[in-house]
Amino acid sequence: MSSDNDRILIVGAGQSGLAAAHAALGQGLRPILLEASARTAGSWPRYYDSLALFSPARYSALPGLPFGGDPDRYPRRDEVVAYLERYAAALMRRGAELRTGARVDAVRPIGGPGKSGFLVHLTDGEELTAPALITASGSFERPYRPALPGLETFSGRVLHAADYRSAASLPGEHVVVVGAGNSAVQIAHELAAERRVTLVSRAPIRFVAQRPLGRDLHFWLRLTGFNRLPLARAEAPPATPVLDDGRYRRALGEGRYRHRGMFARLDGDDVRWADGSHERVDAVLLATGYRPSLPYLTDLGALTADGRPRQRHGLSLTHPGLGYLGLEWQRTPSSNTLRGVGADARHVVRTLARHL
Known part of the structure; x- marks a missing residue:
């Protein structure tokens, strides 16, 4: 077990976790990404075969690495997977530590004279500590199945x-x-x-036209600033x-x-x-959506009774040093997307850096 004051643990190495690691490196922190699966692409490898992004490549990149290729195409699932794996490799060259097959099963607070933070327990028995933690594990493992009659x-x-x-x-x-x-x-x-x-x-x-007036909708969303529009906290995200x-x-x-x-x-x-x-x-x-999948935070007391994080704009309302990324409508309409999570990551990581 070890701990360093500039260490930040990030649970999940999909688009949100990778964006968090990029922001952490920019703040002089040492990110350690803990990815439960064998690949650094989050849930993307498990989506249906024909899935394509709803935004063109020019608007869909994470901070610091363009998608490449035709900027007006809509990348398909396997292109996104390859892009995220390239992004992860670039982060590791800059000093990020990334562990695959590292599933978190519990997080507990630590404290005492001169120290505070989190103890993260992995299913293989290893324990890590850090003064800051970001959960970016997404919601794919908790599909919502409504109670429909019969x-x-x-x-x-x-x-x-x-x-x-x-x-x-x-x-x-x-x-x-x-x-x-x-x-x-x-x-x-x-x-x-x-x-x-x-x-x-x-x-x-x-239905909303994907290319009004001959330009992709995301061109107009960026032009009007809608993608960056701050939103009030919403317990139930509006329909898309x-x-x-x-x-x-x-x-x-x-x-x-x-x-x-x-x-x-x-x-x-x-x-x-x-x-x-x-x-x-x-x-x-x-096709009824997903709910935040954060069972490892249960003992921390950071969740509501139905498993939702107690947070505002990605920052815990219960534990200083704890942040969230990848929640639907977390700060803006694009929070849970490739094109929007980078801005959320900068906001969360900057605040955690000040806490550290």
């Missing part, structure tokens, strides 16, 4: 978007996709090429509209997949609609 006894396949890879992931002829965000619409559109798809949601789908280059709305209008309000219940292998009608369904895919 879901627990549904006789078909139930799959969350976290486990979806391609159309081959789901059997049968009729799939119900639950959700109204980008992932729900993208997956429904992809599945509709091979089977019958019903997209269901409580709220209407809000679906970015569409025209294909998704057109396919819906042509009947290649359909949209209905939320079903009344699932019954065996049937879906029962609010109007009393029913039909057979083979699989249900939940």
Whole structure:
């Protein structure tokens, strides 16, 4: 066990953890990244095969390393993985320490005469201490599965978007996709090429043009300053509209997949609609989002009863020296994105550096 006053521990080496390490090096700190998986790309390797960024490469880079290639393309999943691994290698050349296969299972406070900070316990038994800690482990390991009527006894396949890879992931002829965000619409559109798809949601789908007036939406968001707009703390992030280059709305209008309000219940292998009608369904895919996954902070007393961090703008309200990154709508609308997490990382790390 060792401790240094300029050490900062970062849990997670995905986009948020890497941005935190970059900011820490800029403040003269020594970051140690603890990544549970074998790769330095966070949850990106586990997303579905066809996923592409919603923002062009020119707006999607982390601080200090451009994406490269055509700046107006929308990088696909595997491009993002390769980019993040290049970014991690560049950080290590600058002195960041990065450990893969290092899963954190508990964090406890330490204190006493002349010392304060955190003791981080890994599943392999190793313990590390540091005066500052940033949790950047994301939410992929805690997919949100709403309590829909009949879901627990549904006789078909139930799959969350976290486990979806391609159309081959789901059997049968009729799939119900639950959700109204980008992932729900993208997956429904992809599945509709091979089977019958019903997209269901409580709220209407809000389509937004991806390239208004011939320029990508993110050009206008940057021009107007919307991406940097500070936000009040939100316990439940607002719904995100679906970015569409025209294909998704057109396919819906042509009947290649359909949209209905939320079903009344699932019954065996049937879906029962609010109007009393029913039909057979083979699989249900939940594109219902994620919740912060921070079980290792439970004993620290830093979370609410439902597991959300007690924080404001990424800074703990319970423990000085503790920061968060990668939360949806943490400070701005782009907080939980490649294009926005760098600004959040600078804010959090600067504040922790002053604390140190």
